Amino acid sequence: MDLRLETDVDLTSLNSFGVPARARALVRVRTPRQVRQLVDHPDLGVRPKLVLGGGSNTLFVKHPESMVVKVEIPGISVVRDDTAATVIDVGAGVGWHALVAWTLDHGLPGLENLACIPGTVGAAPVQNIGAYGLELADRVESVDAVDLTTGRLVTLDAGACRFGYRDSLFKQALAGKSIITSVRLRLPKPWTPVLGYADLARHFARIGVAAPDARQIFDAVCEIRRAKLPDPAVLGNAGSFFKNPVVNRTIRNEILEDFPEIVSYPLEDGNFKLAAAWLIDACGWKGRALGRAAVDAHHALVLVNRGGASGAEIVTLADAVREAVRSKFGISLEFEPFVV
Numbered sequence: 001m002d003l004r005l006e007t008d009v010d011l012t013s014l015n016s017f018g019v020p021a022r023a024r025a026l027v028r029v030r031t032p033r034q035v036r037q038l039v040d041h042p043d044l045g046v047r048p049k050l051v052l053g054g055g056s057n058t059l060f061v062k063h064p065e066s067m068v069v070k071v072e073i074p075g076i077s078v079v080r081d082d083t084a085a086t087v088i089d090v091g092a093g094v095g096w097h098a099l100v101a102w103t104l105d106h107g108l109p110g111l112e113n114l115a116c117i118p119g120t121v122g123a124a125p126v127q128n129i130g131a132y133g134l135e136l137a138d139r140v141e142s143v144d145a146v147d148l149t150t151g152r153l154v155t156l157d158a159g160a161c162r163f164g165y166r167d168s169l170f171k172q173a174l175a176g177k178s179i180i181t182s183v184r185l186r187l188p189k190p191w192t193p194v195l196g197y198a199d200l201a202r203h204f205a206r207i208g209v210a211a212p213d214a215r216q217i218f219d220a221v222c223e224i225r226r227a228k229l230p231d232p233a234v235l236g237n238a239g240s241f242f243k244n245p246v247v248n249r250t251i252r253n254e255i256l257e258d259f260p261e262i263v264s265y266p267l268e269d270g271n272f273k274l275a276a277a278w279l280i281d282a283c284g285w286k287g288r289a290l291g292r293a294a295v296d297a298h299h300a301l302v303l304v305n306r307g308g309a310s311g312a313e314i315v316t317l318a319d320a321v322r323e324a325v326r327s328k329f330g331i332s333l334e335f336e337p338f339v340v
């Protein structure tokens with residue numbers, strides 16, 4: 001199928017903040033071959049490109065000048081099934097939550113803790129999505145991507161992806177330089193539930209289930225998330241707007257002296273992750289609005305579009321929150337979504 005260039009495309013419904021933006025040019029790619037065709041194309045190949053999946057981690061502050069490449073590659077298949085694991089190959093355009101539901105429908109547990117995360121499979125490795133005690137990195141076998149300069153299809157194993165906390169090679173050295181076309185996920189056997197996350201443990205203690213199965217974990221994660229996070233269809237948002245800052249023990253202890261109630265979690269490397277939501281709440285920003293943008297009243301990490309906000313208004317709010325946290329705690333919060 002040939003590539004079709006769409007012009008002057010409204011992106012409002014293609015980003016979960018629901019902020020207005022228009023793409024001068026947009027191309028939808030539905031196969032890895034089309035991605036390579038795009039790179040080799042005499043006209044389109046040389047244009048700067050902005051890759052877009054579901055737009056749930058992208059904030060448009062202006063009309064993108066680059067050509068938007070919307071990744072819509074479908075397909076889920078089992079490529080290996082042995083005593084140690086089932087490995088599935090998933091097209092980058094498949095919806096992440098739809099994939100998690102598919103795995104459970106096909107008796108393949110292992111992704112249930114990551115239920116209800118919006119967006120596409122192709123974007124999942126970019127920031128190494130994570131929730132409820134599990135990260136994508138825990139399940140990745142390899143990632144296929146097309147190099148936007150050479151048009152070559154490369155396969156990166158999990159180690160080569162350099163996954164970190166909301167981080168990967170695709171966000172660093174390969175940022176804007178490749179299009180992920182498919183992801184291979186390894187679902188280990190026997191299945192072991194991941195129940196260490198406090199909210200999940202509390203949920204099962206409350207309903208009196210000692211050994212939940214994968215479907216029960218999936219349902220619990222969806223229920224907890226729906227109660228906690230605003231639905232982008234109702235109130236535009238991109239989930240957590242700030243990453244939880246990681247500090248060393250000295251800094252954490254200094255803050256602890258002044259703020260003994262601060263929420264922090266020890267990491268394996270000796271550093272500490274501070275709860276950004278707690279820092280924001282302590283600065284009095286939870287539930288506060290600045291024009292048409294606001295910090296969500298239930299979850300201080302989430303910034304919302306109260307209706308009609310522009311991307312710039314949301315960034316103005318984010319900067320104000322960041323400045324409040326910096327001046328009270330001396331900590332600089334990092335944005336999680338990609339600001340375009």
Ligand SMILES: Cc1cc2nc3c(=O)[nH]c(=O)nc-3n(C[C@H](O)[C@H](O)[C@H](O)COP(=O)(O)OP(=O)(O)OC[C@H]3O[C@@H](n4cnc5c(N)ncnc54)[C@H](O)[C@@H]3O)c2cc1C
Nearest residue numbers: 051053054055056057058119120122123129130180238239
């Ligand atoms: C309500 C809500 C809850 C959320 N909860 C979580 C959560 O619990 N955990 C979490 O980690 N995230 C969470 N997110 C953030 C978001 O869902 C994830 O980051 C998701 O992976 C983004 O997918 P997307 O397709 O929408 O990405 P997009 O916003 O379209 O793109 C994000 C970035 O990835 C790049 N990209 C997209 N597709 C490709 C591709 N095929 N190849 C190369 N680069 C690509 C884009 O260029 C951009 O830089 C949440 C968001 C919302 C709205």
